[in-house]
Amino acid sequence: MNRLDLTPTPVRPVSAADLDRDRCYQALSDRDAAWDGIFFTGVTSTGIYCRPVCRVKLPLAKNCLFFETAALAESHGFRPCLRCRPELAPARRFWSNSDAQTLVAEFAAQQLHMAIDHGRKPPTLSALATQLGVSDRHLRRMFALHWQVSPLQYLQTQRLLRAKQWLNDSPMSVAQVAQVSGFGSARSMYAAFSNHYRLSPGQLRPARTQRQVALEGDTPLGLVLHYRPPCQISGLWQFFKDRSLEGMESWRGEGPQAELRRTVRWPHGASVISGWLAVRWDSVHPWVHLRISPNLLPVLPTLVAQVRDWLDLDAQPAAIAQVLEPAFPHAMGQRLPGALDGFELAVRAILGQQITVKAARTLGQRLVHALGTPCDTPWPELNRTFPSPACLALDENAALMGRLGVVRQRQKAIQALAQAVEAGALQLHPQAPLETTIHALMALPGIGPWTAHYIAMRALRWLDAWPVQDVALQTALGVRQHPRPTQALEQLGQPWRPFRSYALMAAWQSLSSSPHTPP
Numbered sequence: 001m002n003r004l005d006l007t008p009t010p011v012r013p014v015s016a017a018d019l020d021r022d023r024c025y026q027a028l029s030d031r032d033a034a035w036d037g038i039f040f041t042g043v044t045s046t047g048i049y050c051r052p053v054c055r056v057k058l059p060l061a062k063n064c065l066f067f068e069t070a071a072l073a074e075s076h077g078f079r080p081c082l083r084c085r086p087e088l089a090p091a092r093r094f095w096s097n098s099d100a101q102t103l104v105a106e107f108a109a110q111q112l113h114m115a116i117d118h119g120r121k122p123p124t125l126s127a128l129a130t131q132l133g134v135s136d137r138h139l140r141r142m143f144a145l146h147w148q149v150s151p152l153q154y155l156q157t158q159r160l161l162r163a164k165q166w167l168n169d170s171p172m173s174v175a176q177v178a179q180v181s182g183f184g185s186a187r188s189m190y191a192a193f194s195n196h197y198r199l200s201p202g203q204l205r206p207a208r209t210q211r212q213v214a215l216e217g218d219t220p221l222g223l224v225l226h227y228r229p230p231c232q233i234s235g236l237w238q239f240f241k242d243r244s245l246e247g248m249e250s251w252r253g254e255g256p257q258a259e260l261r262r263t264v265r266w267p268h269g270a271s272v273i274s275g276w277l278a279v280r281w282d283s284v285h286p287w288v289h290l291r292i293s294p295n296l297l298p299v300l301p302t303l304v305a306q307v308r309d310w311l312d313l314d315a316q317p318a319a320i321a322q323v324l325e326p327a328f329p330h331a332m333g334q335r336l337p338g339a340l341d342g343f344e345l346a347v348r349a350i351l352g353q354q355i356t357v358k359a360a361r362t363l364g365q366r367l368v369h370a371l372g373t374p375c376d377t378p379w380p381e382l383n384r385t386f387p388s389p390a391c392l393a394l395d396e397n398a399a400l401m402g403r404l405g406v407v408r409q410r411q412k413a414i415q416a417l418a419q420a421v422e423a424g425a426l427q428l429h430p431q432a433p434l435e436t437t438i439h440a441l442m443a444l445p446g447i448g449p450w451t452a453h454y455i456a457m458r459a460l461r462w463l464d465a466w467p468v469q470d471v472a473l474q475t476a477l478g479v480r481q482h483p484r485p486t487q488a489l490e491q492l493g494q495p496w497r498p499f500r501s502y503a504l505m506a507a508w509q510s511l512s513s514s515p516h517t518p519p
Contacts, residue, residue, distance in 0.1 A: 024066040027052050033229050033286045034318060037089035040067045042078040049073035054084035068147075071157035075149045079197050080164065082204075087161035090228050091117070091314040104132055105146030108139060109154060114431055116158040117305040119180045125151055155182075160196055162301065163189055167204045169223055170300055174201050180301045218294055220278075223304065225288040227313040230333035233281050235509055236311070239337050242357055243348070245364045247372060247384040257283050263375045264340055265385040266299045273299060274385050276377040279307065288313065293377070309430055309461055310338040323499045328506040336501050342428025342459035343421050344386040349454050350413045350446065351406065366404040371397060392418035413446030420444065430461040457501045466493045466500040476507035 027035040035052045042049040042065040049067065050056065067073040070086050080086045091113065108128050115122040123131075129139040143151050163181035166172055175186045183189040186201075193201050233256040240260060241251060249262040259280040266273050275293035282289060288311060296303055308314055312335040324331035339345035351367070352360030371391050372384030391397060398415045402408065420426035426440050437460060441452040450467045457465035467473065468486040479488040496503040 021061070021064070021066065025061050025064060028054075028064070029058055031055070033226075036226060036228050036286075037092055037314075038068075038228075038316070040070055040073045040086060040089075041065070042067060042073050042076060047078055048081050049078035049086065050081040051084045051086055051089050054081055056081070056083055069149075069154070069157075070161060071149045071154040072147065074157050074160075074196060075153055080161065085165070085168070087165040088224075088226050090226055091308070092316075101142045102146055104134060104139060104142045107132060108143055108151065109147060112151065112155050113158055116155070116162055116182055117301070117308075118429075118431060119299075119302045119305075120431065122155055122182065156192065156196075159183060160192060163193075163201070164204055166301065167201050168206065170221065171297065172300065176298075177201070220291045220293060221297065221300070223290045223292075224282075225290055225304070225308060225311075225313055227286050227288065227311075228315070228317060229286045230317055231281075231286070232333040232335060235505075236335045236337055237281075243361060243364075245361065245368050245386075246381070247365065247368045248375075248382065248386055250379060250382050256281055261377075261379060261382055262340075263377060263382055263385045264296070264303070265373070265375075265388065266296065266303060268299050272388070274373065274375045276375070276382060277303070277307070279311070306338075306340055306429075310340050312336045312338060320499050320502050324496055324503055324506065327496070328503060331502065331506050334502045334506055336461075336463065336505060337458060338461060339459045341386065342432075342455070343389055343417070345459045346417055346428055346441075346455045347386075347392065347414055349451050350410050350417065353410065353446075353451060363405055367401065367406075370400060370404060389418040389422040393422050409446050413444060416444045417441075417447070428455065428459045430459075432460055434460055434462055457504070463501045464498040465504060466490070467504070468493075470504075472511055473504060473507050476510050 024039060024041070027039075028041055031053050033053050037051070040049045040051065041054075041059075043059045043063050044065065045059065045063045049070070065073075065076070067076070069092070070080070070089075073086075074080075108125070111128055112122050114120075125139055126136050129136045132139065134142075140151060143154070147154060149157075159182045163177050163183065166177045166180065167174070170177075172180070174189070178184075178186045178189040181189065183192065189201060193199055193204075237256060237258060237260070240249075241258075244251065249260070252259045252261065257280065259278055261276065261278040263274065263276050266275070273296060275296040277290065277292045277296070279291075280289045281287075288307075290304070290307060292300070292303065315335055317333050320334060321332040324334070328334075347367075348360065348364055351363045368384055368386060371387040373388065373391075375383060375385045377383065387397075392401075392414055395415075398411045401411045401414065406414070417426070420440070421428065426437065428437070434456060438452045438456050441447050441455060442449065448469075450469045453462075453465045453467040456462040466489075468489040471480070474480040474482075474485045474489055477489065477492055479485045479492065482488040493500050493503065
């Protein structure tokens with residue numbers, strides 16, 4: 001097999017560095033949510049920096065400075081606004097550029113940002129430098145040149161903003177917040193807040209915190225997650241609804257404002273926590289309302305980060321549409337459905353190989369009912385979680401899958417997948433190494449390029465997946481009858497890099513129905 005080419009074509013979304021002051025100020029005046037998280041405004045008369053959507057009185061243009069990142073604003077002495085809360089802005093995505101120095105700096109920033117978001121220990125600069133094939137010193141120099149702050153300043157800003165978010169929005173104790181935000185201790189977090197914001201962590205908690213509410217009873221935790229409009233909510237919701245499995249997923253209401261409820265099982269240290277969540281799109285604001293069961297509090301930060309990936313809330317619609325149009329004139333607002341559980345997604349992908357969505361859904365429901373773990377929720381119809389890797393790795397359960405209608409080849413594929421995940425040899429989350437994971441998937445019995453790429457697209461958040469073997473894609477783009485359809489499709493997709501996954505979704509949606517629609 002040829003080595004996978006996973007390097008995106010040069011493209012970069014519009015940033016504050018590309019904008020003149022007038023354009024930034026106009027976005028600020030319009031409170032344009034499409035620019036949320038793309039730049040931040042430092043107001044010299046107050047010493048505060050804000051998001052473009054902040055509802056405070058518009059400052060004078062002469063008092064505004066515009067920064068590409070929150071870290072850069074804070075390095076100039078500005079403190080985050082307590083009203084618009086910069087930590088809630090949709091995250092920036094970093095794309096490669098023809099400038100290799102830019103690629104080095106943006107990759108390093110992405111890794112630091114994702115580690116903090118997902119509650120993982122950030123990689124050392126030495127480790128990042130080794131991964132990039134450059135020296136530690138060169139990485140530091142390129143990072144400072146591109147972002148105008150040191151890697152340590154960038155990392156510290158991410159820690160502070162995450163801590164600020166959980167102090168304000170969650171019932172976690174200060175010590176818990178310090179831990180999940182990457183501070184070694186509550187003491188070091190207190191020192192950081194005092195030095196940077198001249199505030200104590202306790203001053204950032206609302207008068208009546210969710211901690212008080214949570215301690216009073218079995219009250220769900222409620223959060224509001226922001227995204228950049230526009231968003232094709234209907235298409236994303238229909239995609240999930242067509243694939244919902246009874247017992248672990250249910251819907252209340254119809255259309256874009258329907259609430260999706262589902263069970264989840266989340267790793268926590270050496271154990272697993274089972275609970276539920278419910279998501280609903282706001283009908284007025286670019287927000288998603290998220291409710292989660294109180295017992296999921298210990299994994300709240302990683303769960304919220306995964307929900308953002310699942311719903312593609314950090315997408316930058318303008319950058320995507322710029323690449324996909326005019327081939328896909330309705331691409332503005334296109335979202336890429338992710339996964340809450342990479343293992344679950346992979347099993348469902350295997351079940352759906354070469355059969356219809358309806359048939360794959362039937363097999364998935366049988367599997368959940370037979371091998372899913374009971375789970376308590378407020379809704380009787382929602383009562384099981386998806387089977388665990390340990391469960392599906394057992395030989396006796398492979399035989400049971402046969403009785404449920406799963407053919408032998410897919411039994412072996414699911415069992416091999418479960419054993420690899422259970423042993424820790426295979427990780428299926430957005431921080432997993434892309435090329436290594438794809439090769440590891442294809443080394444398993446019964447998993448070919450199409451399935452591996454589909455799993456990588458949704459579980460690893462690979463934005464440039466392009467499975468040229470896909471019959472539906474070939475049909476949608478009119479190359480099905482070509483003498484060499486895969487080669488024609490490969491050539492056709494080159495202009496859409498690095499957003500070919502979005503082109504793939506747009507092409508699938510253009511087909512009213514297909515026997516080969518993905519699982």
